Amino acid sequence: MDVVDLFCGAGGLSAGFDQAGYDVVGGVDFEGAFAATFEHNHDAEFVEADLSEVTGTGVLDRLGYDPGDVDGVIGGPPCQGFSLAGAKTDPADERNFLVTNFIKSVYEMEPDWFVMENVPRITTMEDGKVLEYILSQFDKIGYRTGWSVLNAADYGVPQNRKRAFFIGHKAGEKVAFPEATFRNSTEQQTLSADRRPPRTVRDAFGDLPSLDPGEQKTAYASDPDGEYQREMRRNGPELTNHRAPNHGDTVVERIEKAAPGEKIPYDSWSQKRRLADGEPAPTLLAGPRPTYHFAHPSDDRGLSVRERARLQSFPDDYLFKGPIAKQRQMTGNAVPPLLSRAVAREISAQIAPAT
Numbered sequence: 001m002d003v004v005d006l007f008c009g010a011g012g013l014s015a016g017f018d019q020a021g022y023d024v025v026g027g028v029d030f031e032g033a034f035a036a037t038f039e040h041n042h043d044a045e046f047v048e049a050d051l052s053e054v055t056g057t058g059v060l061d062r063l064g065y066d067p068g069d070v071d072g073v074i075g076g077p078p079c080q081g082f083s084l085a086g087a088k089t090d091p092a093d094e095r096n097f098l099v100t101n102f103i104k105s106v107y108e109m110e111p112d113w114f115v116m117e118n119v120p121r122i123t124t125m126e127d128g129k130v131l132e133y134i135l136s137q138f139d140k141i142g143y144r145t146g147w148s149v150l151n152a153a154d155y156g157v158p159q160n161r162k163r164a165f166f167i168g169h170k171a172g173e174k175v176a177f178p179e180a181t182f183r184n185s186t187e188q189q190t191l192s193a194d195r196r197p198p199r200t201v202r203d204a205f206g207d208l209p210s211l212d213p214g215e216q217k218t219a220y221a222s223d224p225d226g227e228y229q230r231e232m233r234r235n236g237p238e239l240t241n242h243r244a245p246n247h248g249d250t251v252v253e254r255i256e257k258a259a260p261g262e263k264i265p266y267d268s269w270s271q272k273r274r275l276a277d278g279e280p281a282p283t284l285l286a287g288p289r290p291t292y293h294f295a296h297p298s299d300d301r302g303l304s305v306r307e308r309a310r311l312q313s314f315p316d317d318y319l320f321k322g323p324i325a326k327q328r329q330m331t332g333n334a335v336p337p338l339l340s341r342a343v344a345r346e347i348s349a350q351i352a353p354a355t
Contacts, residue, residue, distance in 0.1 A: 001353045004028065004063065006051065006075030006105055007098070010320065010330035011038045012312065013074050013117060016340020018042065020348060025070065026063040036321040037330060051101040056108030068110040071353055076117035076163075076335060077102040099134065106168070107141040113175070113351055115343060116166040117335050120149045123164050134166070143168030146175060152339040154180035157313045158199040158228065159281045161336060165343060175350050178342040185279060201297060202277040203228040204310040208239070213301045214246030232310060237317035241305040241327065245292050255300045264295060281311045286332030293332075305331060313338040 001022050005014045008027030011034075018024055027038045028047045035046040047062050057067055077098035099118070106114045123131045131147070138145040145168035152161040155178065167175040182196045207229050209221040218239050224230045247255075258264045261276035274295040275281055285293045292302020303311075305320050308331040315337075320327040 001071035001348070002065075002069070003072045003074055004059065004065075004070050004109065004111075005044075006059075006073060006102055007077045008038055008046075008075070009034055010334050011042055012314065012334030012337055013076060013115075013340045014038075014042055014044070015314065015318065015337035016335070016342075017072075017074065017344045019337060019341045020344035022072070022344060022348075025065070026059070028059055028075075033322050033326045034330060037319070037327075040321060041318050051098070051105055056105035059105070060109055067108065070109065071112050072114060072347070073106050073109055073111045074115040074117075075102055100137070103134070103137045103141065106138075106143070112170050112353075113347065114143065114166075114168045115347070116168075118164045118166075120162050120164050123147065123149065138166070138168050143170055144172070144174050145169075146177070148177040150177065150339060150343075151180075151184050152313075152336040153184035153198055153280045154182055155336075155339050155342045156182050156196075156199055156228070157280070157311075157336040157338050158201060158204040159284060159311045159313075159336065160184055161283045161339075163335065163339070167343070167347065169351060172351075175347055178346040181342075198280050199228050200278055201275045201281050201311070204281075205277075205297070205307060207233075208242060208304075208307060208310070210299050211242070211244035211296075211301060211304065212299070213244050213252060216243035218242070232313075232316050234315065235317045237315075239306065239316065241309065241320050242307070243304055243324075244299070245302040245304075247292075247301055252300050255295045255302075258295065260297045284308060284311050284332050286329045308332070312336045 003017055003022050003024045005024055005027045008014060008029050011027060014024040014027060024042055024044045026045045026047055028049050030050040032048045038046045045063060047059055102116055135145055145166055147166045149162055149164050152159055169175055183190060183198045185198055203226055207220050207222045207224050209217045220239055224233050254264050258274040260274050262274055264272040266272055272293055275297045277297045294303055305327045312331055312334055313336045320330060
């Protein structure tokens with residue numbers, strides 16, 4: 001099935017659909033700095049466009065398609081500041097145009113189905129009225145839509161990362177969401193005996209070499225150990241994007257004071273903590289600067305881009321390009337490919353390609 005990815009960023013959502021056998025034919029984002037990473041890792045065209053100014057039909061035209069030609073539209077429009085009042089009075093309001101323009105683009109592109117990903121709070125904003133509004137808009141343009149909040153750790157990602165997913169289908173029943181296959185912590189009790197133990201930071205980092213601040217290495221520390229490391233290295237890549245942030249002595253001393261799993265002693269950085277080997281990581285953040293949010297479990301430093309990518313389930317042959325701050329932004333904002341793949345497989349199991 002042919003798919004277009006709106007608000008594609010580095011292409012995490014696209015990567016999961018690629019892995020599930022879909023043909024991602026294009027990615028759209030207003031941030032041109034993402035183009036090199038997206039096009040290097042996908043056999044697809046990157047369209048630099050602001051969807052408040054370019055129509056869905058305009059995007060299709062640039063990709064060589066007509067409305068109704070692509071089977072699916074996927075994307076994760078940011079919802080910062082989304083306001084129902086703004087949505088009702090001015091759909092182009094900068095606080096909410098990204099979500100409303102995703103809906104508008106779906107209407108104009110006429111796919112058989114769509115997937116929209118977002119932060120979980122979009123389902124509870126304004127006491128649930130924003131969710132009601134979004135579902136009503138998808139209904140108005142002809143899509144029967146279901147939603148669910150999914151945790152990436154439940155699908156084999158070594159990170160607790162909850163995201164809201166909306167799946168809309170133009171014809172037929174609502175599409176079911178994938179069942180969880182992993183536990184999301186070593187302490188979690190589940191009703192299903194089939195849920196596997198969680199993948200952990202140790203699973204993600206075990207074969208990557210130790211680094212000092214500012215150091216870069218291009219050789220693995222060992223052969224892959226375990227299913228997750230083998231999956232990340234399945235195409236036999238060289239090690240890339242593995243450079244540590246170049247911390248000064250003061251930062252290193254702060255990190256040294258934190259035991260694994262503890263917060264790093266900052267007065268104004270409450271989210272900075274040292275990762276614990278034996279559990280999935282907390283939700284990875286983007287960050288506008290080449291700084292760090294999480295410290296390595298044993299090295300006194302922040303994470304390399306490759307370590308961030310491992311926590312997100314990007315395979316090691318997925319190369320991140322551009323300035324380091326942009327690479328951190330791309331890895332922090334992305335949909336984990338293994339989570340995306342689980343959703344994509346569920347869709348293909350329930351929806352036949354359009355003919």
